[in-house]
Amino acid sequence: MIYNFNEIEAKWQKYWADNQTFKAENTSDKPKFYVLDMFPYPSGAGLHVGHPLGYIATDIYARYKRHKGFNVLHPQGYDSFGLPAEQYAIQTGQHPALTTEENIKTYRRQLDQIGFSFDWSREVRTSDPSYYKWTQWIFIQLFNSWYNNDSDKAEDISELEKIFASEGNSKVNAVCDDNIQPFSAEDWNAFDTVKQQQILLQYRLTYLAETEVNWCPALGTVLANDEIVNGVSERGGHPVIRKKMTQWSMRISAYAERLLQGLETIDWTESLKETQRNWIGKSVGASVSFNVIANGVKQSHVIDVFTTRPDTIFGVSFMTLAPEHELVSQITTPAQKSEVENYIEATAKRSERDRMSDVKTISGAFTGAYVEHPFTKEPIPVWIGDYVLAGYGTGAVMSVPCGDQRDYDFAKHFNIPIPNIFQGADISKEAFVDKDKTIIANSDFLNGLSYKEATQKVIAELEKLGQGQGKTNYRLRDAVFSRQRYWGEPFPVYYVDGMPQMIDAKHLPIKLPEVEKYLPTETGEPPLGNAKKWYWLQYGDKADIVSKDEFENSSPSGRLGGALELNTMPGWAGSSWYFNRYMDAHNENEFASKEALNYWKDVDLYIGGSEHATGHLLYSRFWQKFLFDKGFVPVDEYAKKLINQGMILGTSAFVHKIKETGYYLHNEEIPEDEMRERDELFDSIFSDLLANAVISYDLIDGNKEYDAILGPKYNLGKVVKELNLELSDFENNGFDLNKISFITYSSHSPLECVNLQDELDFNDYNNWLREENIKRPVTNSKAKIKVSREVEKMSKSKYNVVNPDQICVDYGADSLRLYEMFLGPLEQYKPWNTAGITGVHGFLKKLWRLYHQGENETFYVSDSPPSEGLGEALKTLHKTIKKVQEDIENFSFNTSVSTFMIAVNEFTLQECKSRAILEPFLILLSPYAPHIAEELWEKLGHDESISTAPFPIFDASHLVESSKNYPISFNGKMRFTLELPMDFNAQQIEDAVMAHEKTQEQLQGRAPKKVIIVPGKIVNIVG
C-alpha cells in the first residue's frame, strides 16, 4: 500500500473540523495551557513558506501539551485592519472589507491545508465590529483614567475631579502634561466646563495634543520616518514638511518604570528584553536650572537641563541648546543674531536622521548669551549645536568637555576651555568617561568624592539652592494614536465646542461609515471626512449617526452629539489586547468574562517575529497593565514565555548571460581599415551567435580570468572547448577561439523555471521573459543549463517566493511541517531550499513501510512481543522518547526530526513489527506529522483521534548498557576505541588499555606520563 498523503491529509483535516477535535473548553479538570501565535495580517499575496514556521512550532507544542494532559487553548485570528487593503481600495475602489474577506479566505485555506490544531471557533478579526467594539471600549476606559503616582496605578478620572473640586491640583502627584498651571479648589469650581475639560485632558491616559508629524501635502497623509528618503516621500518623491497636528496620544510614559520592571518577571528572550529596555531608556541623574544673565544681571529666562553626571557640574564650560530650542531667539544677542540665524537655517535643511547619523561633522554657533553657574556664579557661554536635539530631554545640555566625548570634540573645535575636574585623569587626547574610576577634583565641596558620593552631595546642594533635584528620565515617549486613514477602528468620539466627548459604551460599536473615496478630502481632512453621515445625534438613550444637515436641523433641546472624530486608530490598537479576547471570543456583554479570564489568565507560550519588539510587544504590555490596574484582567503581564522565530530566507536563482566580448589583436600588424572591418565582422558573428545567450553557470563558475586592461573575463575557447557548439563562423573567418573573451551578467529567474538540481527549463524561462530573438543557450556537457543560487530575503521582487500550496500537493503537509522544523533552530535565520524536502518525505515513506510489512505491503503489526530483538527496539524507543521530550521542552524541534529519522532507520534495521513499540512511537511523532500519525493510529485499531493519547513515559532501565566502547585518546586526540565492560573500575580499564597492542603502537616505547581515566566516559593517555 502506498503512502497516499493527499488523501490521508484531506481525510483527517475533515475529521478534525467535523469533530471539533481542538475546541478548547473554558472549564476543565485538566491544567490549562495557552499557546499563542502572533496573528497574521491577511495580505493579498497569501502565505509563503516563511509564514507558517512559527505556527508549526506552536502547533507542535500545543499538540504535545494535549498528549501531556493539558487543556490547551490554541487560537488563531486576523489582524485585519491595515494599509495594503486601503491602498488597494484607493487604486481600485474596492471596499477594503471585501478584499480583506477574500484574503482571509485564502489564508484560511492555506492554514487548513497545513493541518494546524487551531480552535477556529474562537477566531477573531480586528476589523470586525463585534471585535472593535471592545477596542473602542478600552479607548474609553483609557480616556476616563489618569495615572496616580502615589498609588502607582491608573485610577478613575472622577476621583481626580473630586480632588480638584476639594483641594485643587497642588497635591496631585500624577503623570500629566508638562505645562500644568496650578489652581485651587475655588479656581476649579469657578472654571467653566470647557476649561475643566481642557485641564482634565492634560491628565487623561489618552489625550489630544499637538504633535509634530511628517506631513506630505501631495499624498494628503502623514508619513513614517522610513517612508521619507532625502526629505521627500519614498512613494512619488513629493516634498514632506513638519507640521503640527492635533492627535490622540497614549500616555504610555506613565507606565515606563513598570514596563521596565515587568521584564524581570517574564521569560522572554534576553535580546528582546534588552531591546525594550533600551527603548524605554531609563537614565538616572538630576535636573539643573541655569539662570540666564546679562552683564552680570540675572534675567527672567532659565535654562533647564537633565544630566546623568551632576557630579561633573564644576566641569561645565559651556551650555549647548538645540537650534530649535524656544529660548534661542530670546537670548541671542544682537551681535550674534545673524550667525545664529544662519546656523539655524542651515540645520533646518538637514533631516533629523542626517543630523543624528553624522557624528564627524562638528558645527554650532555662539548665542552671545551667558548663564550663571549655580555654585561658582561664573558666567557660562551658551552655544547652539545640532548634535543636541529638541525632542530629547529638555533640548539643552550642560556641556562638560572633560567628561563627555561629544562635548570634548565640540570644545576643541571651537576653542572652548576644557577644565579638568578629575583627579589623575589625562584629558589631553580625549574625555575621561569612566564613572567607576572617577575621583572629583577642582570642584569645591565635591573634591575627593567618587561619582556616587559626589552625585548625592551635589543634588542635595542644588536642592538647597532651589536650582535642581534628582530626576529619572525615560526615553520612552507617548505614543501617537491617530491615523489619517480609512481602514482602522473609528474613535467613539464626537466634538462639542472643540472638546472631545466619549460616546456611551452602550452605543458601541461605532461602525466605519461608507465613503465613496478612500483618499483624504479636498480640504485635507482624513478619509472619514468623505462620509455623508458622520455626526453623532443623541436624545436620551436614542442615538444615531446622521449627516451634518440632519444634525444642524435637529432640535437642540436635550440633544447630545456633534461631529464625529475623523481619524481612525493605528494598527496596534486591535493587536494590543486580542489575546484576552480569544479566552471568550463571542461574549457580547464584556470583552471577556471574568470566569474565562480567571481560568486562562495569561499566555503560556507566545511565538512571533522580533520585528514587533518595540511596537506591538510594548504597547500590548502597556494596555494589559492598564486593564489590570482597572481590575479588568487578573494579571499585569499577559505572556509568560515568548520566543522569536527567525526569518526564512529565499534561495534566489540567477540566470547568467553573455554580455560583451573582445578579440585580441595585439602584436598583430594589421592596417587600421582592415582592423575595423574585422572588428565589425567579429561583432556581427558574435551578436548573432552569443550576445545575451544564456550560459550554463558551471561553465563559467571558477573560470574567471583577470586581465590588466579588461578586468575579469572569461576565455571563450576554454569555456566552450569541449562543447558541441557551432563556432565555425569564427574559425572560418580566421578568429582564434582562444583569443575571444567575454563577460557575463546575471538576473533573477523565477524558481518555477528551475528544478531541484539547479537546472533551468529554458522554454519556461523564455515564456516568462517574453523576449523575441532568443538564441540557443550555451549548455554544459550534459546539455543542461545550470543557474547559480544566492540567499536573500524572500520577496516577490526577487522571484524567490516559495508557496506552501504546491509543496502540500507534491509532498504533503506532514512533509512541509517536518521540513520547516528540520531546517534549523527555530530562532535562527535560515535559507529555504525546496530540494531538501525529499529527505523528510523519504522518511515518511519509510515510516509508512515500517507499518506495512505484511504480505503485498499491507498493514501489519504483531501483537505478541517477539522474544528476539525487542530489547534493541525498546532501547531505540526509549531513547527517542527521552530525546523528543527534551527537545520539545527546549524548543529544539530540528533535532527531534533527526531523532525520528534515526529511530525509523533503526526500527527498519531491527525489522521491528511490534505494536508495543510502533504504537507509542506514533504518539511521539503525532505533534510533528499529525496526519500520518492519525491514519496509522486508526489502522492500529483506535477509533478516537490520537491527539489526546497520553505521551509515552520514558523508562531509563531500557537504556542500561553492559559495556562501553571507550574512546582511547593520546594527548587528547582519539586514536582508537576499545569495548570494555561497564563495571570495570579505573584500574581495570587502565590495565586493559595499556595491554592493548594499539596503545603500544601509539606510545612507540615511551612510558606514559599520565593516564586519565573517567569511567564510563573516556581514557586519555599523556606521553
Next chain:
RNA sequence: GCUCAAGUGGCGGAAUUGGUAGACGCGCUGGAUUCAAAAUCCAGUUCUUCGGAGUGUGGGUUCGAUUCCCACCUUGAGUACCA
C-alpha cells in the same frame, strides 16, 4: 559608534554539565533494479603528502576546548549623539 547574536564539510545543520567533531538530511560519486526514466535499495563522501591536520584568526586555562577566558576579524540584527 554602541548593544546583541552568530561564524563548524559543497549546502542546511548536530555535538544540551569541557570528554569519540561533522549526527540527521540535501547534494555529489559509484553500484543494484529498469528497455529507459522516475521511484527504491546498497556503498562512499571534512582535508590529507596517509604521518597527521582540522570547528573565523591569534593567544591562554586544562590531561583534554566547537564548548571556558582574553584580544582581534567577518557577517547579521537592533539602535542612532538620550545629555
